[in-house]
Amino acid sequence: MKARIYVTLKEGVLDPQGAAIRGALANLGFEGVEGARQGKFIELVLMEDDRDKAEASVKAMCEKLLANTVIENYSFELE
Structure with a gap:
């Protein structure tokens, strides 16, 4: 059996990696992104x-x- 687990920061917890992703996307010309949150996939x-x-x-x-x-x-x- 396979388990796919998604881990994300709770709302209100600062996410500097998400902010960096959002900034990098803006620098690459992707202006429509208002926010980004980063997490883990296991x-x-x-x-x-x-x-x-x-x-x-x-x-x-x-x-x-x-x-x-x-x-x-x-x-x-679970799969």
Whole structure:
């Protein structure tokens, strides 16, 4: 089973990398971008066939290691 995990900064948390991306895009002539937020994408291959167990495992991984839940949100999908 594959897990695709998306980690993003919570609203209100400063995102200097996102600001740099927005500035660079403007410098390249892409003027229509009002804001940019940067995040992480993580793909895991799990040796688990039980969807409920896989979901619980990925949630625990996110809470313990993959996301800093004080300043980041996460979501995931299983395939």
